[in-house]
Structures are given as C-alpha cells and as structure tokens.
Amino acid sequence: MIQSATIQDRLDVYAIRQQFPVLSREVKDKPLVYFDNAATSQKPQVVLDALMNYYTEYNANIHRGIHTLAEEATAAFEATRDTVKQFINAAGREEIIFTKGTTEGINLVAQTWGRQNVKAGDEIIISNMEHHSNIVPWYILCEEKGAILKVIPINEDGELMMDEFEKLLSSKTKIVSIVHASNALGTINPVKKIINAAHKAGAVVLLDGAQSSVHLDIDVQDLDCDFFSFSSHKVYGPTGVGVLYGKKHLLESMPVYQGGGEMIKEVTFAKTTYNDLPYKFEAGTPNIADVVALKEAVNFINSIGKETMAEYENELLSYAVEKLSAIPGVRLIGTSKNKVAVQSFVVEGIHHFDIGQMLDTRGIAVRTGHHCTQPLMDGFGIEGTVRASFSIYNTKEEIDELIEGVNRIVNFMKP
Numbered sequence: 001m002i003q004s005a006t007i008q009d010r011l012d013v014y015a016i017r018q019q020f021p022v023l024s025r026e027v028k029d030k031p032l033v034y035f036d037n038a039a040t041s042q043k044p045q046v047v048l049d050a051l052m053n054y055y056t057e058y059n060a061n062i063h064r065g066i067h068t069l070a071e072e073a074t075a076a077f078e079a080t081r082d083t084v085k086q087f088i089n090a091a092g093r094e095e096i097i098f099t100k101g102t103t104e105g106i107n108l109v110a111q112t113w114g115r116q117n118v119k120a121g122d123e124i125i126i127s128n129m130e131h132h133s134n135i136v137p138w139y140i141l142c143e144e145k146g147a148i149l150k151v152i153p154i155n156e157d158g159e160l161m162m163d164e165f166e167k168l169l170s171s172k173t174k175i176v177s178i179v180h181a182s183n184a185l186g187t188i189n190p191v192k193k194i195i196n197a198a199h200k201a202g203a204v205v206l207l208d209g210a211q212s213s214v215h216l217d218i219d220v221q222d223l224d225c226d227f228f229s230f231s232s233h234k235v236y237g238p239t240g241v242g243v244l245y246g247k248k249h250l251l252e253s254m255p256v257y258q259g260g261g262e263m264i265k266e267v268t269f270a271k272t273t274y275n276d277l278p279y280k281f282e283a284g285t286p287n288i289a290d291v292v293a294l295k296e297a298v299n300f301i302n303s304i305g306k307e308t309m310a311e312y313e314n315e316l317l318s319y320a321v322e323k324l325s326a327i328p329g330v331r332l333i334g335t336s337k338n339k340v341a342v343q344s345f346v347v348e349g350i351h352h353f354d355i356g357q358m359l360d361t362r363g364i365a366v367r368t369g370h371h372c373t374q375p376l377m378d379g380f381g382i383e384g385t386v387r388a389s390f391s392i393y394n395t396k397e398e399i400d401e402l403i404e405g406v407n408r409i410v411n412f413m414k415p
C-alpha cells in the first residue's frame, strides 16, 4: 500500500528556520525556543530586507510627491494593499484600510460606525473570550451612548454557547463583534453561523482576526463578515501596521475617523471635503516602511500555503497536548476540538509566572498572565495561565524541551 507523505516529509522546517535570523540566537546560553507566537511572530529575512531596502533605496513620503523616490515609495505601499486584498479575498482594494493594528481597527469601527449607528438602549454582542481590544472600545461606546453590552458565555472547553448567543440576538442588536480564533484558548469560533444569524437579525459583524489571520485561510467574501481587523506583526510582518477590512458600502457610509493630511479632498476654513476610500480613513503619513514590508510577510505565507501551515501547526499542537496532559498537576485551559495552535495551561500549586521565569532560564519563551482576557480568566476561576503558541518554524524537538522543562519544574516545586 502506498502511504501518502507526512507533513514532515513535505515541509522542510529546518530550511524555513534558516529564514528567521533570530531563531539562531541563544538565551541564557541555550538555543532559543520561541513559543510566544500568539503575542507576536518572528520575522523572516525577506521582511527585514524589505524594511532596510525601503530606507536605503527609496525612503520618501507617499501619494503627494512627483519625484522618483516618492513614486517608488507610493507604488510599493499601494502594492501591499493589492497583496492584502488577495490575502483575505476582499472584493476591492478600497476596502483595505491600513491601521496601527487590530486594536486600532476595532476602535475605528466603534468610533465611526458605532457612533453613527448605536443609540441608547441598543445592544452590542461580544463574547466571554474576547481580548481587551474587543471589549474596551465597545464599553467606551456603550458608556457614551447608553447602549448595552451583552456577552456570549462559554462552556468548560472554552467554546461559545451558541444557544445562548441566539437568545441574546434581537432587533436591538446593532453589532456582533467576535474573536475569530481566541488568543488565550485557541478556540476557532463558528463565525459563519454567527454572521448568518446576526445578519438575519439586522446586525453587522466585526471579526477580530488577530489570531485567525496567521493560522486560517481568510476569505472575507465567503465569510460575509462586515469588518475584519488584523495585525501585521502576528503574520510575520513588522509591528505598527494593521489592516481593517470593511465592506465598501459600510465604509462609504461611515463618518471619518481622524482628521489630517491625505484624508481630505479640499480644505477651507469654512468647509472640508473628504477623500475617497481607502484614503478617507488614512489620515497623516502612514507607517510606510512597515506597510511595504508586510507584502513580503504575506508572500512568505503564500509561498508555504495556509493549508500546509495549518496542518503542520495542528500536528505540533496535538503533540504538545498529548505530552502536557501526561504531566501530573497540569490542567489544560482551552480544550475545544476546533483550535489554532495555541495551548494554555496551569499547574496545580505553581504560579504561572514562576513557570514562565524558570522556562526562560532554559531559553524557552512562553507567555504568562491573563493574555489581555481578564474576564475569560475570571470565568475559569484563575488569574492567568502559561501559554505556548506554535508557529511554522517550531519543531517537536522544541516541544520536548518544553515538556522536559515543565516536568523538572513540577518535580522541583513538589511539596
């Protein structure tokens, strides 16, 4: 019988690792093991080169200049918009707004669409597993407008209770803003079902794509979401850049966000008229170099393919889950079957900060704390977790290092 090649046979992880200079460094005299990918991913050489190339070859401000450098910079900046449009399959390039990150994208929608459409007594639905970035902007809007924040509860595996969601949904619901994949639990939410139900109730849907954008194939037209916000730095790109996708008719109907250069057509003291999409939402000089380099990050992902990445990362996750579960006292937080490669855990009697610190002495970088999801942690009755999040450049050998580290900590700290 012919066996189909395993993902390990098809993917040269060691060749991929070579593309990430930081992975060859040592921490505390040990080879770095980087498992903090959900916080930010490492950057491949092509991204670093694109940054350096912009500053050494064609650093100029964009859109306004007619000299060669300005034209080159504008072309490179706008090329990223086209690449991102394809990356998430938006219908048009004018639906791609460059922001600072996921957080700014959500705030933009809350402060523009939200202020225009949400009034006293209206309801906004989020969930119990949201990042603070998808709680606080809605809380601020509710405070200002006298609107009500409704929260979808989750079950013990860290999955949304969909029957409760259906009960919360009503003609008062104006927007459902939901995380596509949870940063603390890894859970992939059934967003198509949510979007469908919300639309039937007359509400719009924003997806927080901070985690899903790196692990899942994103097709905003197929999802039919109204807004999708994500960060460059979690998809192998530079920090300081994000993308807000919005359906064109919604973006067109929304008031402007920030005022300044670029977002205007004409300014007099008596009247200002605003620019067309997407520039209407891009006031001031943008983060040109980092936007330019984001294109290379997306090309890097495309060169491997999201499906291959997900298959490999899921294998790492299964391996880690199996090994972690076997350690005495370990409790996994986030046990849904449908997950991205993120695993949170706590160890009975040992504080997560101690575990994080002791793992660092072995060169292993994990995240500890509440992961900007305090209400979620409250729900689980814990202060925080240790979180290991996996990427395309991680290996099973690195997971073995983590397991050995946790085992030693457990034995050392045992009463």
Ligand SMILES: Cc1ncc(COP(=O)(O)O)c(C=O)c1O
Residues within 6 Å of the ligand: 038, 039, 100, 101, 102, 103, 104, 131, 133, 134, 179, 181, 182, 183, 208, 210, 211, 231
């Ligand atoms: C699910 C989720 N939403 C929002 C954010 C905020 O992203 P940023 O800080 O890049 O704006 C994060 C970052 O960790 C996240 O994981």
